[in-house]
Amino acid sequence: MADATPATPSHHRILGAALVSHLPGARRSPLALEQAPNGLFLLWLAYMGLLAFGALLLWRAGAWHRLVAADPTGLTVIIVLLFTGCSLWAGRRAWTLGLQRQQLDGLLARPGLVSPNKEHWSAEYMHGCAQPGADQNTWMQILGERAHGPHEMAWWLNGIQLKLGLLGKVIGFSILALQLGQMESFDASQSAQLLKNLTGGLGIALLTTVTGLTGNILLGLQLMRLDRFADALVADTLAATPPATQALAGAPHGDRPPGP
Template identity: 90%
Template sequence: MADAAPATPPHHRMLGAALVSHLPGARRSPLALEQAPNGLFLLWLAYMGLLGFGALLLWRAGAWHRLVAADPTGLTVIIVLLFIGCSVWAGRRAWALGLQRQRLDELLTRQGSTNTTEEHWSAEYLRGCTQPGADQNTWMQILGERAHGPHEMAWWLNGIQLKLGLLGKVIGFSILALQLGQMDSFDASQSAQLLKNLTGGLGIALLTTVTGLTGNILLGLQLMRLDRFADALVTDTLAATPPAQAPATQATAGAPHGDRPPGP
């Protein structure tokens, strides 16, 4: 029986995942609340409710209007929309993983009965491993792909948020450099307009960078918990796999005296 979960994918080494992994509790195994029926989805709902409350406070303070008005490139809006879309996908994924966890618990309660027609990753893995001549490593890879495969695109989009923030930073400093390059001489009467143009480019650089970093960290927290929950699901499935039994050969079951065939 394989006793180890699949190796950590390379996308976990991205900057967002590295930042999130050092936060308190990010790399812990699934909590008791997550193991409850639909617990992971309920935890995601509570997390999104907290973020929604914070977004409402920012809207009442007028921060969203100023954020959109200060960024003519629209990169901050793209980052926010990307974060919302990925967060909705994370909620759907949390629901799907929660259903698979419930079916695994039901499977263990039935003491290994895999006679079910529902889409059940663990039951499919156990049925495949019990087939004659089955390769457990192949079925383990299939189980790992079902549990972790869809997360790779989400991690990639999470990194795109950070890259968009850095792109806005480059654009902002480029605008700042162009404004400074157009200065032939300093005129005190035009100082107000000059400062306005300079701070515009600096504002684009700072706002897009802050928005990209914030979205990267907040989405990384959701994806990290999904990965940890999927790891626990794969580990429990592997632990429930019956040990492979070597087929008995005629040499071990037959003649105890070397090459002499059994007989009276």
């Protein structure tokens, strides 16, 4: 009996897609606002406006000052700066994906006007597949890399926020443990100072963890919409590729049809 074929990355992706497709709302298409010109960027802009308004309210309440003063490690400031930088990149990426969507819509409205333009991902894919002897799988990988490749670093930085929060938690509890280890005897007259020192370590642990979790969730929402929009862009590009082009790209020996 022949051995079972080992699982490949393609099989894992197919299995993952099958599992995700059964989640609630997983098959929902991009929002109607996202389909409008620069709609994804406008949606990101509205989202950042809400976050900026919330940050302004926290600043007026003095929460930012207390947050910085309560964390001598500076990890909360690093997390906030990292979140701000990644969010600005997400806005720039939303603008880029929106332009690619407009170019694809224009290409669908005028079929046949396909030029090998690297700035136009869909046109580059269609033109590449139309070449004699072209490998459609290779061009599909190029299209997927252009649409999703830069998102991998953003997701990695999003995870770094959470790790920095956990690092602050470890530092805070380490400070708390050191304070407890330095106690030789309990003196009621020093209880106020002791509680202050213990609360400082506990505050570092909690504040950095909360900041890391909040930044991870808020940035993850932006990256999820970017991934979903990029998925729709790739899917529409593949669906718009003429069947003759797909058959030509799938020929193993140039323009010769597959045979024995």
